[in-house]
Amino acid sequence: MIQVGVIGYGYWGPNIVRNLHALNSMQVTMVCDMNPAALARAQRAYPSLRAVSDPTEILRSPEIDAVAIVTPVWTHYELAKLALENGKHVFVEKPFTSTSAQAEELIELAARKKLTIMVDHTFLFTGAVRKIRELTESGILGDLYYYDSLRVNLGLFQHDVSVIWDLAPHDLSIMDHLIKGEPEAIVATGEKHLNGVEDVAFMTIYFPRNVIAHINVNWLSPVKIRTTLIGGQKKMVVWNDLVADEKVRVYDKGVQITSGDGIRDLLVSYRTGDMWAPQIEQLEALRVELDYFADCLMNSKAPFNDGESGLRVVRMLEAAEASIQKRGELVRL
């Protein structure tokens, strides 16, 4: 059984521990947090866990096979590096690292040590994204036209990162998973109203073959919205992640261009048909993901949400950051 140590028991850490706890293939034996209250909570909930306040106790423990790093992004690089150097596989929160250089170094280190990095892009394991991926892969949507995500709510403000680093990694990893072809360039705009980081931001990502993606993230919205429109030539998808049922709706609607009679006539014809909401798998995404992590470790498989995938997301975040500073200047990837 794979022995796992979890570093960070704040907001997300308890979910990692709880889900690892339920797996037969992995066992959490150590947990670390600098906050004594968090550590006490962990100890109370799981009396058999060894709770430590110094992460190196986990990172150097000979009994630990894999480390879950569930700490603020600026600590990822150092913790992951030490873990890899000590021969541990790494499961790390998104975004992977603070810079692409750090990500590249960790990827190289893991390759050298034949260790696995998995970046916790949890959304890729939800029933909704799995279903949408199934739809895009099967070709049922036809050529992709656009991906447009609205992800807004009131807070939670982060002190050190902008709304882009906080909320956009979800969309960037989903886009990376769904859209064929590497993104070419990014334009980002936004504004700071309160504490010196952008709290409202808009990103446009250009892909090959006229595919365009757009992400709207906002910490100052009075209502919570999590809606993504995905337009294809043959069918279109609306994904509303906040409804209990029918999160993914597939519209048999399309627009096509046909030649008209005249030389310069291009006729646009519409097609509208039924709407269909496929049943979505209800499993907890994090459970599915950690199960997949165990499977990758035991069977030496490279996960699709590996370091490279994490790096691609960090590169887009860096490009967005650079663009927003210059008020929307196009940044090539």
Place this chain on the structure above:
Amino acid sequence: MIQVGVIGYGYWGPNIVRNLHALNSMQVTMVCDMNPAALARAQRAYPSLRAVSDPTEILRSPEIDAVAIVTPVWTHYELAKLALENGKHVFVEKPFTSTSAQAEELIELAARKKLTIMVDHTFLFTGAVRKIRELTESGILGDLYYYDSLRVNLGLFQHDVSVIWDLAPHDLSIMDHLIKGEPEAIVATGEKHLNGVEDVAFMTIYFPRNVIAHINVNWLSPVKIRTTLIGGQKKMVVWNDLVADEKVRVYDKGVQITSGDGIRDLLVSYRTGDMWAPQIEQLEALRVELDYFADCLMNSKAPFNDGESGLRVVRMLEAAEASIQKRGELVRL
């Protein structure tokens, strides 16, 4: 009574005629359309109207006091110019003109001839926008943070103009009406998938004092959405134009920055309270607007949706057009 001639009896023209018909202060006496079928429809509906196929018959008729120009945008300039030259007041569809130079010329001409131009930014006369304007004017929202509009649906494709020229004038005129201060610069991105004009586009407009506006327009969405978020320091508004009731919702929510204990600590504090949906006036916006047009003519008042207002919208459209061609380059206004 003001005698009005209406040029254009396609999609919107019949609404103009119907509403003019119901006013006591104005009388439609002539209607023009190049399409004989449209003309026959007008004649059948209003047997007393004089129906002509040549607009100059209206533009030169000594009996006509004001002309409503309800034709494609590329014809506005010439028709309006002739109308003004012949001493007629002008009520013209949005967008005002194809270029800002044309708009400037018409404004100058109208001023010289002491005639009135009203640009048909109908949305400004809806109960919803009137209520939102009341809220922003009263200061109840506090300092404005952002204006974010999502205006998407399937088609109607225009052959000659992009989705920006088709859908964004609504938002641009509303923004112009609500936000104090002149916009400083625009960043626009988008993509063409079908007939050579952008069918998906995103605009960011920078205003003074960190106010930011964003407009998402799309002809390729499977669902129709008309939702605008307006964030203020004290209160926030969600305007959903597609619901029958409670179109405007005011959220007593806010975020404030307070100094923390430490030197560099800035604490963000949230406030959440009740939501309130004020009753919205149910009058037909176009009726209210035409009534206001009559009032302006009879009492020699300058309408707030005058040529200048139309020009400001055209300038933003031009800037967006220029920006989108350069993939998001910042265009100063």
Place this chain on the structure above:
Amino acid sequence: MIQVGVIGYGYWGPNIVRNLHALNSMQVTMVCDMNPAALARAQRAYPSLRAVSDPTEILRSPEIDAVAIVTPVWTHYELAKLALENGKHVFVEKPFTSTSAQAEELIELAARKKLTIMVDHTFLFTGAVRKIRELTESGILGDLYYYDSLRVNLGLFQHDVSVIWDLAPHDLSIMDHLIKGEPEAIVATGEKHLNGVEDVAFMTIYFPRNVIAHINVNWLSPVKIRTTLIGGQKKMVVWNDLVADEKVRVYDKGVQITSGDGIRDLLVSYRTGDMWAPQIEQLEALRVELDYFADCLMNSKAPFNDGESGLRVVRMLEAAEASIQKRGELVRL
């Protein structure tokens, strides 16, 4: 071409005239209303119509083939009787008559004179009901379990009839159209709060084979709701008539009873699958219905919404009325 006279030009009459006007098979030549203002409106809208204030002018006119009776229910019997006696076909508003005895007499009279009666159960001609009927007829829903309709809003109060006579005919005619087998008995409850007639009422209708229908009508609801649940063994339908798109949703959900291991064990097993919203025909229901009326007259077909169908609805209304007076006593049909 069938010559039609329309009696009643209040709320619904103008829709009848407008739709008849658009048909090639019928021609409205006369219209009657006791209210001079209504008559003037009709005359202004359709200058070629002959407008009269005395219905007998229409009922006795040798040029008239069919009469549309769009007046309050208490006048239907006398007007329809006179129409039939004068050899005119009858298109009459719902509910058909004030009493089942009146309906029976009119049916008998029409049969004797070989004339057609069509009762204006407009809802049966909507795209939504046509689609639901298609689903029930095809057997795709499996055995029907229940029909449950919620039809509430604020007003319009009627002075002479209760909310049951005002709103329930819609549901009763739809039920009559969809559910096989004659209803067996009715239980109705309700309450009067304002002007001496029930403004809130609830009806349960028992059908053979455990099919049960329920109708909730209310003039005192702050929100307008038009939602019907239809449960079948294999699939279930939710019809929300107030949404623009996806009015009819078909759920691939079901419950089945299976024998368990033990002698008395009955296991209930659930099945849940996709949801599907078939495209709904967008034609105006009244247009389709009047077209069908013309077709029935020209081809001597008996309409499915004939006098018998109207009579069945009136019988249910009478039974509900009788039940509600005795606070829910079961009234057999």
Place this chain on the structure above:
Amino acid sequence: MIQVGVIGYGYWGPNIVRNLHALNSMQVTMVCDMNPAALARAQRAYPSLRAVSDPTEILRSPEIDAVAIVTPVWTHYELAKLALENGKHVFVEKPFTSTSAQAEELIELAARKKLTIMVDHTFLFTGAVRKIRELTESGILGDLYYYDSLRVNLGLFQHDVSVIWDLAPHDLSIMDHLIKGEPEAIVATGEKHLNGVEDVAFMTIYFPRNVIAHINVNWLSPVKIRTTLIGGQKKMVVWNDLVADEKVRVYDKGVQITSGDGIRDLLVSYRTGDMWAPQIEQLEALRVELDYFADCLMNSKAPFNDGESGLRVVRMLEAAEASIQKRGELVRL
């Protein structure tokens, strides 16, 4: 500190234990379940608990002050009786008992022994119901006209009780809490489709002064709905328990009757105004309720959700049961 034993650790029991665990005023020391798997779960989650399979160990333990009975309804009477006889306070799941005779006996016994019974009508402690109660108590709604609840979903089928005993206790206890005056009579209808108990049922409850309540419960609905309309003379409420925010909406709408000119004229006048969604307290209802239970025990207060309140609900369930067997016969309370 009050020592509590919990009997029943199936679906709801763990929530009771978890919430008791978090209170300072109470301590769970024993838990009982006949199912060894459930017991093992309890032991794993709370290693300090004493887990027993025989409820009498709890009921007779001298260390236990109060017992929470979280078992099927048919066991409540015997367990509660034994608890009271052994001098323990009782917190018991809804519905209180299977018959009103049982409830009366327990109430009498508790009074004699000076012990407290609290019936777990959890909904009364939700922020939504507390807010609605505040609205009705303050008189802001004006005279109450009706209470109309729709509580439908797919399953969970109970084998021993009908949908009325399963779902209606929620509404009956809320009604009992909100509506002044004792209910006078009940009419219930419904149908059995699967396992010999009603799976679809409708109840009308008559109150004094023309107040009417209606409850629609259904285990065979494809969608889950939890919506209650409450109509008052001055204001009306829509409570949708399934939305995250704005569960309670207050409509400033009303209908009034005024005398018209004529002798028999009664005019109905409408008033429509703003809608208002008061902020709702987000505390977990069960936590608030158990805190209140501790408060009642420590300060010898009689809870408002006492045995009498539980008895009133059981009497309505019995009446509904009797009425439904006779297809809607009025049963006086």
